[in-house]
Amino acid sequence: MSSMPNAIDIENLTYAYGKSEAVHGLNLTVRPGRCYGLLGRNGAGKTTTMKCLLNLLRPQSGSVRVFGMAPAKHEVAVKSRLAYVPDQIAFYPWMTVQETLDYLASFRKKWNRRAEVELIERFRLDPAKRVSALSKGQRTQVALIAAVCPDTELLILDEPTSGLDPIVRREFIETVIGAYQEGDPGNRTIFVSTHLITEFEGLIDEFTLMDGGKNVLTLEADQARERYRKIRARFAGNPPGLDLSGAIQVRRDGRELELIANGGSNELMLRLQQYAPEALSVEALTLEEIFVAALQSSEKA
Amino acid sequence: MTVFVAMKLHINFKSGMPVYLQIVDQVKSLAASGALRPGEALPSIRPLAEALRINRNTVAKAYGELESNGVIETITGKGCFLKSNQSPLRKDVRRRLLAETIDQLIVQSHHLQLSRAELLDLVEERLNALDTKRKEFA
Numbered sequence: 451m452s453s454m455p456n457a458i459d460i461e462n463l464t465y466a467y468g469k470s471e472a473v474h475g476l477n478l479t480v481r482p483g484r485c486y487g488l489l490g491r492n493g494a495g496k497t498t499t500m501k502c503l504l505n506l507l508r509p510q511s512g513s514v515r516v517f518g519m520a521p522a523k524h525e526v527a528v529k530s531r532l533a534y535v536p537d538q539i540a541f542y543p544w545m546t547v548q549e550t551l552d553y554l555a556s557f558r559k560k561w562n563r564r565a566e567v568e569l570i571e572r573f574r575l576d577p578a579k580r581v582s583a584l585s586k587g588q589r590t591q592v593a594l595i596a597a598v599c600p601d602t603e604l605l606i607l608d609e610p611t612s613g614l615d616p617i618v619r620r621e622f623i624e625t626v627i628g629a630y631q632e633g634d635p636g637n638r639t640i641f642v643s644t645h646l647i648t649e650f651e652g653l654i655d656e657f658t659l660m661d662g663g664k665n666v667l668t669l670e671a672d673q674a675r676e677r678y679r680k681i682r683a684r685f686a687g688n689p690p691g692l693d694l695s696g697a698i699q700v701r702r703d704g705r706e707l708e709l710i711a712n713g714g715s716n717e718l719m720l721r722l723q724q725y726a727p728e729a730l731s732v733e734a735l736t737l738e739e740i741f742v743a744a745l746q747s748s749e750k751a
Numbered sequence: 752m753t754v755f756v757a758m759k760l761h762i763n764f765k766s767g768m769p770v771y772l773q774i775v776d777q778v779k780s781l782a783a784s785g786a787l788r789p790g791e792a793l794p795s796i797r798p799l800a801e802a803l804r805i806n807r808n809t810v811a812k813a814y815g816e817l818e819s820n821g822v823i824e825t826i827t828g829k830g831c832f833l834k835s836n837q838s839p840l841r842k843d844v845r846r847r848l849l850a851e852t853i854d855q856l857i858v859q860s861h862h863l864q865l866s867r868a869e870l871l872d873l874v875e876e877r878l879n880a881l882d883t884k885r886k887e888f889a
Contacts, residue, residue, distance in 0.1 A: 485806050624804055628797050631807045635796075651764055652805035672769040679767060723862060734767030 455518030457482050457604050457639040458503065462512035465498050472498040474663040475512070482603070483636050485627065485653055487671075488643040489741055490660035496643035497537055499660070500608050503641075504534055516604065530559065532604040533597035537612070539589055543582035547592055550581050551599070558600040565629050569595045572625055587614045587622075594626045601633050607642040611649055620649050627653055647738040654737070659744055667744045671737060678735040678743060679715035683707045683727040690725050694718070698747050710735070710743050759786060762803050770805055774813035779822060782833055784881060785888035789835040793823060 458480035465473045473495040480486045488496050501507040502514050505521040505528070514521060521528045541550050547570070555561040570577060573591045581589060590610065597605055610626075611619035631638045644650055657674075659667040669677070681697075683689070689707045694700050696718055699710040705728075711718050715732060722730055735743060760777050762770055781787040793799075796814065800807040814831055817823045821838060823831045838845055860870045 483808065485808065620804070624801050628801050628807055632797050635811065636808065652762060652770065652803065652809070655806060655808060672771075675764060675767050676769070720862070732767075733765040736764055 454482055456480060456515070457484075457517060458486075458641060459515040459518070460499065460503075460512070461514075463499065463502060463509050463514060464511045465495075465502060465507060465509055467498075472663055473502070476660070476663065476665055478658045478665060478668060480639060480641055480656075482639050484655045485631075485640040485642070487647075487650055487654035487657035488641065488660060489645070489647055489657050489737075490643075491645055491745075494645075494660040495663040496660060497608055498663075500534075500606055500641075500643060503606065504529070504532075531602055532606055533600050533602045534606045535590075535593050535597045535608065535610055537608040539593045541581040541589065541592070544580065546578050546580055547575055547584070548577035550592060551577075551596055554596045555599065560601045562599045562601050562633065565633070566595060566599050569598065569625070569629055573622065587618050590614060591622060594622070598626055598630045598633075603634075603637065604639045604641065605630055607640065609644055609646075610642065611644065611646055619646075623649060624653065647741055648736065651737050657737070659741055661745055661748065666748045667740075674737065674740050675734040677713045678740045679711045679732050680735055680739070681707075681709045681711060681715060681718055681722065681732045682730070683709075683722045684729040685725065685727050692721060692725065698743060712743075712747075758802075760799070760803060762805060771809050771813040771816065774803075774810065775816050775820075778813070778817055782822060782836070784884040786884070787833050788888075789833050791833050793831040793833065795830050 456479050458478070460476055460478045463473050463476040464471065476495070476499060478488075488499065490496050498507060502509050503516055503521060505525050508522060516528045517531060519528055542553075545553060551566060569591075573588070573595075575584075575588060575591060581592065584592065594607075594610065597607070611623055627640060630640065642650065642654075651671075654671050656670045657668070658665050667674075684706045686705070688705065689702060692707075694709060696711060696714045697709040698712050699708075701708040707722075709718060719730065719732060759781055760774060762773055764770075766773065768776075778787065778793070787793075793814070794802070796807050796810045800810045803810070814823065814825070818825060818831075821834060824834050825831050840848075857870070865873070
C-alpha cells in the first residue's frame, strides 16, 4: 500500500485571479481507490483547484501532485492516466454521438468499447444523432461516457450534475461511477466536485468541504455521520437551564430543544435524560446538513 | 431471489451507522428470519450498489465483512451465496460475543427506564416476532 503514491496531493495551494484569491492555502490528499468529494458553494474554489491538477492553471504557491507527479512537468504522463469532465462541455456540433466518441477515442491508448456500448444503451442515446441536437443532460451523458471509456486510473468530474433534471442526474451519475469502478474494482479513484451534495450522499467515501478557497473540513463520510448528530428533546414545561456545552448549535422552540453536536452526542443525551424529557431522539446529519452546520460554525469562528 | 434481496435492503443515512455495517446487519437479519436461505445468491456488487445508490466499494466492504464472519461465501465466477448457519467458533466464544451485545442492551434499557421484567418480556416478544416471520418464509 505504502509504495502506491496518492492519486492526488495538494499542499498549501494558492491561486488568485488578479487580486482576488480563489484558493488559499488548500491541503488535501486523495488515496487511490476512493470516491472523493470536493464540496462547496459556487465560488468556493473547486473548479480552480481542479484546473490546477490538470495544468490548466499554474499554482502561484504551494504544489499539486497527481500520482506523485507535478502536472506542469509531466503533463502527458499525468493526463494519460486521468479523464476529466469540465463544468462546461464543448463538442464539435456537426459530429454525431458516435463520431464524437470515436474522435475522443483517437487520443487514447485504450478505449473500452464494451462500456461505451453498455452506457449508450442504458442512457438510450442515439449514436447517429448530432451532438448539437442533444439536450444538456444528454451532452453530459456523452461527456461522461467519454470519460469512463479510456479506462484511466483517475476520473475528475467538475460539477457533473449541475443544471440537469433532478430525477435523471442522480440515476446517471450512479451508473457512470458504477461502470467506471467496475473496470478495476477497488483501484479506480474518483475526484468529484459538487454543490449538490444530497445526490452524492452514498457515493462519496471521503470529502473536503471548501469555502472561500480554504479547506473547512475533511472527513470520511461514515465518520462525519457518526460525529454530527441532531438531538431533539421535548419537556413537560419550559426547557430547564441545561449545560449544553458541546453542542455547536442550540435552537429553542417553546418546550422543545434542538441541538446539533459535533462529537459528544452521547454525553449530551445523558445530560438531557436527567431532566426527564417527554421525548428524546437523535439522528445523524446528512452530508448536506453537515455542510451547512460546518459552514455556519466556521463563519462564527 | 436476488432482486428480492436488493429490495429488502435499505440504507438510512440518518441512523449514523456506517453504511457497510447497515448492509451487514440487514443481510444477517434476512438470514435469521429465513428470508434468505443457505445456498441462495446475494445480488452482485454493482447492481446492488446502483439499487441502493451507494458506492460499489461500500458493498464490497460489506460482503468482505460478511464473508469473514462466515455468513456468506464467494464462489469465483459465480457470486456470493449465503452459507449454512454453522459458526466455526466454539460455543463459549459465541456466548461471550453475544454477552457483549446483551450488556449494551442492558445499559440502553437502564437509560430508557425499563424494568428487568419489562426487558425480558420485550425480548420474548421480539423472539416471537422473528419466529412468526420465519414461518412466513418456511
